[in-house]
Amino acid sequence: MNLTFLARLGIGKQNSGAFDGAWRKTRGGTLTVRSPIDGRSIGSVQLADAKDYAAVSQRAHATFLRWRELPAPQRGEFVRRIGNAFREHKEDLGRLVTLEAGKIVQEGLGEAQECIDIADFAVGLSRQLYGLTIASERPQHHMRETWHPLGTVGIVTAFNFPIAVWAWNSMLALVCGDACLWKPSLKTPLCAIAMTKIAALVLGKEWAPLVGLCIGPDLSVGSALLDDPRVPLVSATGSTRMGRIVGPRVAQRFGRTLLELGGNNAIAVMDDADLDLAVRAIVFGAVGTAGQRCTTTRRLLVHHKVADALQKRLVKAYAQCSIGNPMDKGTLVGPLVDEAAAKAFDHAVATAVQQGGKVVCGGKRAKVPRTLQGGAYVEPTIVRCDECIPIVKEETFAPILYVLPVRSLDEAIARNNDVPQGLSSAIFTRDVRAAERFLSATGSDCGIANVNIGTSGAEIGGAFGGEKETGGGRESGSDSWKAYMRRQTSTVNYGASLPLAQGIQFGAD
Ligand code: NAD
Numbered sequence: 011m012n013l014t015f016l017a018r019l020g021i022g023k024q025n026s027g028a029f030d031g032a033w034r035k036t037r038g039g040t041l042t043v044r045s046p047i048d049g050r051s052i053g054s055v056q057l058a059d060a061k062d063y064a065a066v067s068q069r070a071h072a073t074f075l076r077w078r079e080l081p082a083p084q085r086g087e088f089v090r091r092i093g094n095a096f097r098e099h100k101e102d103l104g105r106l107v108t109l110e111a112g113k114i115v116q117e118g119l120g121e122a123q124e125c126i127d128i129a130d131f132a133v134g135l136s137r138q139l140y141g142l143t144i145a146s147e148r149p150q151h152h153m154r155e156t157w158h159p160l161g162t163v164g165i166v167t168a169f170n171f172p173i174a175v176w177a178w179n180s181m182l183a184l185v186c187g188d189a190c191l192w193k194p195s196l197k198t199p200l201c202a203i204a205m206t207k208i209a210a211l212v213l214g215k216e217w218a219p220l221v222g223l224c225i226g227p228d229l230s231v232g233s234a235l236l237d238d239p240r241v242p243l244v245s246a247t248g249s250t251r252m253g254r255i256v257g258p259r260v261a262q263r264f265g266r267t268l269l270e271l272g273g274n275n276a277i278a279v280m281d282d283a284d285l286d287l288a289v290r291a292i293v294f295g296a297v298g299t300a301g302q303r304c305t306t307t308r309r310l311l312v313h314h315k316v317a318d319a320l321q322k323r324l325v326k327a328y329a330q331c332s333i334g335n336p337m338d339k340g341t342l343v344g345p346l347v348d349e350a351a352a353k354a355f356d357h358a359v360a361t362a363v364q365q366g367g368k369v370v371c372g373g374k375r376a377k378v379p380r381t382l383q384g385g386a387y388v389e390p391t392i393v394r395c396d397e398c399i400p401i402v403k404e405e406t407f408a409p410i411l412y413v414l415p416v417r418s419l420d421e422a423i424a425r426n427n428d429v430p431q432g433l434s435s436a437i438f439t440r441d442v443r444a445a446e447r448f449l450s451a452t453g454s455d456c457g458i459a460n461v462n463i464g465t466s467g468a469e470i471g472g473a474f475g476g477e478k479e480t481g482g483g484r485e486s487g488s489d490s491w492k493a494y495m496r497r498q499t500s501t502v503n504y505g506a507s508l509p510l511a512q513g514i515q516f517g518a519d
Pocket residue numbers: 166167168169170171193194195196228229232233236247248249250251252253255256269270271272273303304305405407433475476480
């Protein structure tokens with residue numbers, strides 16, 4: 011594999027795991043980074059410990075105190091230049107994502123593009139951090155609501171979007187006047203180092219501590235972040251298991267969290283659906299990123315009249331999905347992130363069968379050339395479940411699609427909602443009534459609900475996130491920026507008397 015792009019991104023054989031404006035000499039152990047493609051070492055990172063964390067947090071906070079005074083459009087100008095730097099490095103970043111997370115190059119490039127897109131969005135936003143004026147009930151008073159910078163935003167990221175999730179958070183946080191402190195997944199530390207280097211170069215010596223980075227274990231660095239009173243917001247993306255720890259722990263100190271957790275996303279296909287469209291969306295949703303997206307399609311709720319026909323077409327399409335090296339152009343399915351993920355896949359397939367599911371295709375480890383045997387490759391899998399079996403309600407981070415026939419739109423909606431998670435959902439139908447019902451208050455209970463497109467591949471312009479065990483957070487577009495600021499309500503009296511609200515007379519005759 012040609013890895014010359016690593017040097018262009020500033021990645022060496024050995025790398026420091028903490029950045030506080032300068033790369034620190036860290037004190038944690040050495041982490042060997044392995045590519046999921048073939049299990050080979052691609053570098054090492056000297057991990058940070060709790061003392062390194064404290065230094066990074068202190069520098070970030072000190073820099074925040076000055077950054078918040080810079081007018082937002084000037085902060086936006088820095089973000090504009092960071093976005094341009096992402097543009098310059100797009101190809102290399104896409105390849106790094108492929109190398110370290112294992113997704114195919116097209117998806118790696120797509121992830122790099124998302125970083126560019128959110129930077130552009132944030133630049134526009136830097137001139138639109140609007141507040142409100144509110145009619146006061148008192149004469150010669152006015153009320154307004156303004157948004158102020160919040161402080162340092164702690165950003166905890168999952169392995170499967172190793173650059174985009176940080177960009178979604180940090181580009182908004184920077185224009186909002188905040189500093190950032192990133193604790194990435196230990197599975198994808200090189201992506202974090204590359205992104206930090208790009209942003210820090212643009213920010214220059216004065217502002218570089220705004221993109222603090224601390225790569226270290228959850229128990230030391232992770233815990234230090236969760237308990238840090240200088241971090242008013244922790245934006246954490248990952249499993250529901252992680253969210254159950256992070257949410258209460260940050261709340262304990264009255265910090266805020268923005269949680270983006272697991273999904274268990276369904277596509278409903280009605281009997282009038284355009285099946286050509288549905289097949290393409292289902293295959294991309296279920297097989298893309300080897301089933302390792304939070305928005306991956308995991309359940310197919312298909313009208314019983316078209317269930318067999320659709321299943322047949324899916325099996326045919328799955329047979330054409332080439333599994334192999336994600337760096338190769340023709341590959342559609344790369345490896346899972348590691349052997350533990352492949353074991354979870356094996357376990358889920360076995361459990362599904364035990365519970366009464368029938369493997370229609372896939373279900374096994376994939377055969378790959380000897381050069382890739384250090385990676386964990388599995389076959390995209392379809393499991394038919396004529397009854398809803400318990401495993402269907404769990405998120406297994408692998409390409410397993412459960413096919414569940416339904417008899418009506420009502421049943422499809424009920425089944426869609428009958429899982430603990432609430433991230434993404436979709437319906438395929440030509441019937442406007444069915445489509446609108448699916449999007450209505452009595453329809454899908456997910457944060458994302460689509461019509462005639464799949465569950466994955468969201469654009470950055472909309473607010474992204476989900477309900478129930480997905481955590482309730484919203485990031486990226488729309489008004490998600492409000493999570494990164496503090497709201498202030500002000501009343502100004504420009505008269506010469508002091509009328510009280512609610513008409514209260516206090517001490518008057
Ligand atoms: P994970 O929960 O294992 O890890 C996510 C991050 O949380 C990592 O940085 C990890 O080090 C950190 N973490 C875990 N426990 C912690 C603790 N006790 N204290 C501090 N930090 C802790 O998840 P993963 O395997 O990296 O990613 C896959 C999961 O992420 C899936 O469940 C997927 O659905 C979810 N995900 C959700 C979204 C979303 O937007 N909803 C996006 C991407 C991934």
